[in-house]
Amino acid sequence: MTEPLVRVENLTKHFPIRKGMLIERVVGAVQAVDNISFTINRGETLGMVGESGCGKTTAGRTLLGLYPATSGKTIIDGHSVYEARGSELMKVRRKAQMIFQDPYASLNPRWTVNSIVSEPLRVHNLINTRKERDERVKELLELVGLNARHINRFPHEFSGGQRQRIGIARALASEPLFVVCDEPISALDVSIQAQVVNLLEKLQDQLGLTYLFVAHDLSMVRHICDRVAVMYLGVMVELAERDELYENPLHPYTKALLSAVPVPDPRKERERKRVILSGDVPSPINPPSGCRFHPRCPVAVERCKAEVPEWREVRPGHHVACHLVEK
Amino acid sequence: MKTDHKFLEVKNLKTQFNTPEGTVYAVNGVTFNLSEGETLAVVGESGCGKSVTMMSIMRLIQIPPGKIVGGEVIYRDNDLLQLSEEAMEQIRGREIAMIFQDPMTSLNPVLTVGRQLTETLRTHTPMTPEQCRERAQNLLELVGIPDAKKRLDNYPHQFSGGMRQRVMIAMSLACTPSLLIADEPTTALDVTIQAQIIELVKELKKSVGMAMIWITHDLGVVAGLADRVLVMYAGYVVEEALVDELYENTLHPYTLALLQALPRADRRRDQSLKSIKGSPPNLLVEPRGCPFAPRCEFVQEKCITENPALLDIETNHKVACWVDVKTGALR
Numbered sequence: 001m002t003e004p005l006v007r008v009e010n011l012t013k014h015f016p017i018r019k020g021m022l023i024e025r026v027v028g029a030v031q032a033v034d035n036i037s038f039t040i041n042r043g044e045t046l047g048m049v050g051e052s053g054c055g056k057t058t059a060g061r062t063l064l065g066l067y068p069a070t071s072g073k074t075i076i077d078g079h080s081v082y083e084a085r086g087s088e089l090m091k092v093r094r095k096a097q098m099i100f101q102d103p104y105a106s107l108n109p110r111w112t113v114n115s116i117v118s119e120p121l122r123v124h125n126l127i128n129t130r131k132e133r134d135e136r137v138k139e140l141l142e143l144v145g146l147n148a149r150h151i152n153r154f155p156h157e158f159s160g161g162q163r164q165r166i167g168i169a170r171a172l173a174s175e176p177l178f179v180v181c182d183e184p185i186s187a188l189d190v191s192i193q194a195q196v197v198n199l200l201e202k203l204q205d206q207l208g209l210t211y212l213f214v215a216h217d218l219s220m221v222r223h224i225c226d227r228v229a230v231m232y233l234g235v236m237v238e239l240a241e242r243d244e245l246y247e248n249p250l251h252p253y254t255k256a257l258l259s260a261v262p263v264p265d266p267r268k269e270r271e272r273k274r275v276i277l278s279g280d281v282p283s284p285i286n287p288p289s290g291c292r293f294h295p296r297c298p299v300a301v302e303r304c305k306a307e308v309p310e311w312r313e314v315r316p317g318h319h320v321a322c323h324l325v326e327k
Numbered sequence: 328m329k330t331d332h333k334f335l336e337v338k339n340l341k342t343q344f345n346t347p348e349g350t351v352y353a354v355n356g357v358t359f360n361l362s363e364g365e366t367l368a369v370v371g372e373s374g375c376g377k378s379v380t381m382m383s384i385m386r387l388i389q390i391p392p393g394k395i396v397g398g399e400v401i402y403r404d405n406d407l408l409q410l411s412e413e414a415m416e417q418i419r420g421r422e423i424a425m426i427f428q429d430p431m432t433s434l435n436p437v438l439t440v441g442r443q444l445t446e447t448l449r450t451h452t453p454m455t456p457e458q459c460r461e462r463a464q465n466l467l468e469l470v471g472i473p474d475a476k477k478r479l480d481n482y483p484h485q486f487s488g489g490m491r492q493r494v495m496i497a498m499s500l501a502c503t504p505s506l507l508i509a510d511e512p513t514t515a516l517d518v519t520i521q522a523q524i525i526e527l528v529k530e531l532k533k534s535v536g537m538a539m540i541w542i543t544h545d546l547g548v549v550a551g552l553a554d555r556v557l558v559m560y561a562g563y564v565v566e567e568a569l570v571d572e573l574y575e576n577t578l579h580p581y582t583l584a585l586l587q588a589l590p591r592a593d594r595r596r597d598q599s600l601k602s603i604k605g606s607p608p609n610l611l612v613e614p615r616g617c618p619f620a621p622r623c624e625f626v627q628e629k630c631i632t633e634n635p636a637l638l639d640i641e642t643n644h645k646v647a648c649w650v651d652v653k654t655g656a657l658r
Contacts, residue, residue: 051517159606189372190544191622194588194602201599216517219547223590223600243595260522261592262547266570268593269551276526277519280487 003078004039005178005210006063011036011072013055013062017285031284032058034234035072037311040178045204045211047225047242049218049257053281054231057101060180060214064096065089077177094124097171101183103163107155113166114151117141120174140169145199161192168199172207180212185220197224218261222246227317230254233292234284236311240318250320252300253293291323299324333404334538335361335506340398342376342383345391349611353379355562356398358637363505366532366539368553368570370546370585374607376562377542381508385425386415402506421451424499428511430491434483440467440494441479447501466497471527489520496528500535508540513548525552546589550574558582561608561618564637568644578646580623617649625650627657 014029033055040046048056061067063074065081074081079092097120100106107116117137118127127133138148144165155163164184171179181200185193197220203209215221221228222242229239230251238251249255256275263269277296282288288295294304301324309321342354354376361367369377382388384400386407400407402423407415419425424447427433435443444463448454454462460479467475470493483491492512499507509528513521525548532539541552549556549570556573558566558581566579577583587601605622617623620630629649637647640658651658 051519161606189607190546190585190588191372191603192606194600195604197590198599198602218518219590219592222592223596246592256519258592260518262521262545262551263591263593264546264550264574264586264589265593266550266574269547272551274522274526276522280489280520281517 002042005042005044005077006040006212007073007075008039008063009037009073009075011059011062011074012070013058013067014070028285031234031287033062034287036231036236038229038236038239040210040212042177042210043204043208044227045213045225047221047228048212048214048231049216049221049228050231051216051257051281053233053284055234055284056214056216056231057182059231060098060182060212063212064098064180065092066098090124094120094174095176096178096180097174097176098180098182099164099167099171099184102187103160103167104155104187106167107163109155112152112154113137113141113146116155116166117169117173120170124174126174136173137169140173143172143203144169145195159192160188161195164188164196165199168196168203172203175207176209178210178212180214182214183216184213186215186217193220200224218258219263230257233281233287235292235321236319237293237322238318238320240320244315244318248318250314250318250325251293251322252297252324256298291321334363334402336399336401337380337384338399338401340380340383340400341396342379342388342393343396344393346611350613351610352612352614353393353562353610354383355614357559357562357564359557359564359567361506361538361540364536364538366541366552366554368549368556369540369542369559370544370549370556371559372544372607374561374610375559377559378510379562380559381425381510381540381542385419385423385508386410387425417451420447420504421502422504423506423508424502424504425508425510426492426495426499426512429515430488430495431515433495434491436483439480439482440486444479444494444498444501447498451502462501463497466501467494469500469531470494470497471523472497489516489523492516492520492524493527496524496531500531503535504537506538506540508542510542511544512541514543514545521548528552546585558585561610561614563614563618563634563647564645565619565648566644566646567637568646572641572644576641576644578640578644578652579648580625580650580652581619583652584622584624617647625652625655629657 012035013033014031016026017028018024019027050056062069069082076092076096081092084092114137117140118133121127137151141148146165185196213225225242227241228245230237232253238254249258256277259275279296290306291304291309294300303323309323311321313319314325337359340354340357344351344353357380371377383395441463445459448459463479464475472478472493513524553570555569557564560581566582584603603622608618616632617630617634620626635647635649637645640646649657
């Protein structure tokens with residue numbers, strides 16, 4: 001097998017909590033991402049799902065180096081993201097891009113589409129003349145299904161779906177290999193979501209892109225991803241090939257999460273047995289001991305309180321962190 | 328479900344907003360009715376007029392810029408649109424209660440939860456403060472908040488999102504209303520918390536026996552919850568049917584397109600999603616023809632010039648469309 005495009009090893013991101021006005025001291029840490037490891041193959045879409053506060057967005061941002069990692073390693077196309085400096089760092093940044101969740105907040109309202117989309121071109125010195133720039137931007141706009149004549153318009157003149165396309169065009173400007181899509185469709189209406197998802201798939205085929213698709217919509221993740229990772233409170237609890245995960249979930253949290261997803265079929269909905277989890281997700285400042293899911297887990301035993309479950313491969317390609325899963 | 332239609336009847340409701348850009352045609356003649364104890368889901372995308380319809384029924388539209396330009400809302404033989412503000416206040420909260428989408432912003436952050444919970448009781452009942460507090464505690468217990476007595480003195484920021492939505496539900500149930508209008512109550516919540524809230528509401532509905540209107544854009548949530556469904560587009564009701572009928576015998580091209588645009592967590596992927604071309608309609612233009620025509624794959628010439636009325640096509644199934652989606656020909 002060829003070397004995966006992205007390799008994440010024991011990645012940890014803690015945000016320190018400081019107290020005191022003059023003499024600041026660190027009194028604790030939000031353990032947003034704790035010791036996660038995975039790989040993403042070339043041309044693959046890896047889904048990362050979980051509920052708010054599970055660390056999926058932080059993981060996506062940290063692995064691009066947008067947040068400095070507390071510890072661990074991320075290697076993208078042979079370059080170590082946190083050790084790269086100077087021209088090597090620029091190269092990593094050029095090859096790894098991001099699409100953001102909120103198409104309203106992620107575009108500068110005072111910039112024209114031209115300036116927004118060409119920013120990566122300027123930063124990475126990929127263009128020399130103004131004419132070259134305009135042509136490249138027009139090409140990118142057409143690639144994402146926007147009218148090239150709208151190049152001098154401002155973001156407020158576009159709808160949410162169109163703005164998301166501008167964000168995609170910007171991400172593609174520097175010809176990346178790898179794109180982190182951070183909830184790219186959750187702010188859009190259902191009829192527009194399908195348009196954007198189909199566009200992302202078309203671009204992947206056309207340009208050979210690799211995606212990390214961060215989302216909370218489990219139905220969409222099943223549709224678009226090849227493999228899916230489930231996060232809970234900063235840790236990865238399960239990772240498997242798409243249909244294997246949805247048809248044969250092993251971790252109790254994955255089971256509960258999947259049973260909570262509503263399906264648009266009234267007869268099926270009436271017959272479904274839901275695993276209703278009690279309580280809320282605990283605080284990541286002071287996560288539970290042992291398995292972080294144990295206080296809400298319907299099948300937890302004594303061992304779960306004391307011992308952190310090992311991340312292991314129980315079947316080919318199916319990883320899980322739970323004491324109760326048999327090999 | 329079939330017999331008593333006298334509980335709530337909305338007839339030809341029209342609401343518009345005057346804005347500097349022109350008149351926004353938000354609700355353009357919405358008609359439906361609701362029986363006692365029934366759950367009706369109103370489905371549509373942002374800007375389809377689903378929330379404005381409910382706000383108009385509750386007379387919570389800000390006037391100006393808004394204006395209810397026509398129609399009737401008959402609730403138990405009274406037209407709510409004709410009532411005085413004082414009479415309406417007797418209905419709001421006591422007879423018809425509402426819960427909103429965002430539990431973070433619809434609670435007052437500087438008042439304790441207990442204070443906010445007893446507000447409806449203090450307004451509508453002659454209870455003493457002690458009785459109010461006791462009732463508030465019972466309500467919190469009813470919606471599954473542990474340690475209710477202590478929690479009454481907490482402020483909203485001390486509750487999580489799911490817990491806040493429970494508080495909102497408790498508030499709406501304070502006077503045992505006969506109709507609860509829920510405006511996207513679970514949209515801001517995570518799926519596992521959404522499942523908790525839906526289970527809770529289903530149980531409460533059974534025990535309290537109230538009717539409910541549930542506004543949502545999620546066709547999955549509707550499937551597990553509603554007796555009957557209204558689908559709205561651009562301020563019009565385009566389809567109305569019993570829940571099974573709507574999913575199994577879809578008659579409007581918009582409803583059909585929405586269902587086909589949805590990925591399914593319970594099925595293997597077979598093809599790319601079918602997307603709906605174009606973007607949502609501009610409500611600043613006075614509607615002419617069918618509002619969905621520019622995006623419709625079944626569109627005919629007639630659709631562009633004449634707006635179809637919502638008609639009974641089959642028993643308990645109304646649709647506003649010139650075209651039969653099964654044959655693609657005009658009806």
